[in-house]
Amino acid sequence: xxxxxxxxxxxxxxxxxxxxxxxxxxxxxxxxxxxxxxxxxxxxxxxxxxxxxxxxxxxxxxxxxxxxxxxxxxxxxxxxxxxxxxxxxxxxxxxxxxxxxxxxxxxxxxxxxxxxxxxxxxxxxxxxxxxxxxxxxxxxxxxxxxxxxxx
Amino acid sequence: xxxxxxxxxxxxxxxxxxxxxxxxxxxxxxxxxxxxxxxxxxxxxxxxxxxxxxxxxxxxxxxxxxxxxxxxxxxxxxxxxxxxxxxxxxxxxxxxxxxxxxxxxxxxxxxxxxxxxxxxxxxxxxxxxxxxxxxxxxxxxxxxxxxxxxxxxxxxxxxxxxxxxxxxxxxxxxxxxxxxxxxxxxxxxxxxxxxxxxxxxxxxxxxxxxxxxxxxxxxxxxxxxxxxxxxxxxxxxxxxxxxxxxxxxxxxxxxxxxxxxxxxxxxxxxxxxxxxxxxxxxxxxxxxxxxxxxxxxxxxxxxxxx
Numbered sequence: 001x002x003x004x005x006x007x008x009x010x011x012x013x014x015x016x017x018x019x020x021x022x023x024x025x026x027x028x029x030x031x032x033x034x035x036x037x038x039x040x041x042x043x044x045x046x047x048x049x050x051x052x053x054x055x056x057x058x059x060x061x062x063x064x065x066x067x068x069x070x071x072x073x074x075x076x077x078x079x080x081x082x083x084x085x086x087x088x089x090x091x092x093x094x095x096x097x098x099x100x101x102x103x104x105x106x107x108x109x110x111x112x113x114x115x116x117x118x119x120x121x122x123x124x125x126x127x128x129x130x131x132x133x134x135x136x137x138x139x140x141x142x143x144x145x146x147x148x149x150x151x
Numbered sequence: 152x153x154x155x156x157x158x159x160x161x162x163x164x165x166x167x168x169x170x171x172x173x174x175x176x177x178x179x180x181x182x183x184x185x186x187x188x189x190x191x192x193x194x195x196x197x198x199x200x201x202x203x204x205x206x207x208x209x210x211x212x213x214x215x216x217x218x219x220x221x222x223x224x225x226x227x228x229x230x231x232x233x234x235x236x237x238x239x240x241x242x243x244x245x246x247x248x249x250x251x252x253x254x255x256x257x258x259x260x261x262x263x264x265x266x267x268x269x270x271x272x273x274x275x276x277x278x279x280x281x282x283x284x285x286x287x288x289x290x291x292x293x294x295x296x297x298x299x300x301x302x303x304x305x306x307x308x309x310x311x312x313x314x315x316x317x318x319x320x321x322x323x324x325x326x327x328x329x330x331x332x333x334x335x336x337x338x339x340x341x342x343x344x345x346x347x348x349x350x351x352x353x354x355x356x357x358x359x360x361x362x363x364x365x366x367x368x369x370x371x372x373x374x375x376x377x378x379x380x381x382x383x384x385x386x387x388x389x390x391x392x393x394x395x396x397x398x399x400x401x402x403x404x405x406x407x408x409x410x411x412x413x414x415x416x417x418x419x420x421x422x423x424x425x426x427x428x429x430x431x432x433x434x435x436x437x438x439x440x441x442x443x444x445x446x447x448x449x450x451x452x453x454x455x456x457x
Contacts, residue, residue: 036165077179
């Protein structure tokens with residue numbers, strides 16, 4: 001009975017994680033692509049740290065952050081991948097979503113303010129929650145995008 | 152200046168997507184799981200075989216030391232019955248089993264265990280455990296001798312040490328992969344796994360070899376195999392009646408009784424062993440402490456009051 005539970009519980013979590021995780025990921029990607037299309041006309045550039053900024057009336061800092069949790073399926077996949085090595089596909093999509101969502105949130109804020117460009121864009125990533133030391137709670141990833149909007 | 156740089160380039164029509172590998176997560180997962188399982192099973196299996204081999208190479212002194220170390224894990228002092236006349240009888244019966252000229256690998260130590268569970272076992276270092284429930288359950292000396300012979304058979308072929316070696320490999324293997332370690336440093340889990348060390352498990356072949364060994368000794372001692380299989384007959388009946396609780400421990404470590412009867416009868420046919428013969432009775436009051444007349448029901452009632 002104990003052994004049965006030890007097999008069934010992870011299996012249920014795995015299926016739940018996969019179903020809900022991939023559904024949410026799909027929906028998220030749809031939203032990301034749509035919003036990227038809508039905001040494509042405003043350039044995001046990484047220039048600006050040591051270059052002279054163009055003549056503008058106003059400049060302001062914009063920050064976009066997002067925290068995304070991994071699901072049990074991603075966790076187990078990555079754990080298995082850790083044993084053999086190679087690209088962790090499930091994490092690649094997680095981080096890809098994080099970066100694009102963070103950039104979008106920053107950009108949408110900037111556009112609402114009236115920015116014509118966002119300069120000196122930077123990205124940072126942090127992990128939240130126990131990702132290390134065999135902890136059982138799933139970790140999350142935070143992505144921060146920040147840049148200078150001008151108008 | 153920046154605007155002039157930007158104006159040189161066309162704005163992209165869409166954000167490029169190339170950051171995620173394009174294979175499906177599920178196939179990826181299946182591939183990973185398959186690889187990891189197959190490789191780790193192969194490694195564990197090889198290591199297990201190696202550990203079994205190493206286990207058979209350790210010296211008898213080391214084995215008896217390991218046996219002493221493991222003893223407290225299997226047996227608590229309250230359960231063990233010491234200073235009992237039954238011990239003497241059982242020791243004599245056990246000693247009468249090996250053929251003339253055959254010696255046991257280590258001197259055997261007999262432990263009579265107060266327990267409701269029908270079981271008998273032999274552990275590393277030649278420690279034989281006999282549960283009192285077994286003495287109540289058997290009806291003749293032939294049956295009891297077959298059970299003891301079976302355990303002795305395991306011991307003579309190094310089965311307990313082999314099993315110990317294999318369990319050690321599995322525990323180390325699981326720890327290395329990181330399963331079974333909890334946030335609290337994994338210590339409680341390792342302790343509970345170490346408890347499993349004493350749960351000896353044998354393969355079907357090992358069980359058959361031990362059965363074969365036992366029956367051969369029975370034939371030698373009594374001249375026939377009659378009544379020795381009665382224990383399995385009775386077990387088989389109880390299996391059908393599903394008296395699982397009392398027997399579960401015996402089941403988890405031994406194959407199904409019907410298969411064993413069939414196998415042993417085949418062996419006897421092949422070798423031309425006589426499977427009919429007179430029953431050798433057990434000493435009277437074998438189920439009672441010190442073999443003094445007692446009423447078990449009453450005794451159990453007393454226990455309930457305590």
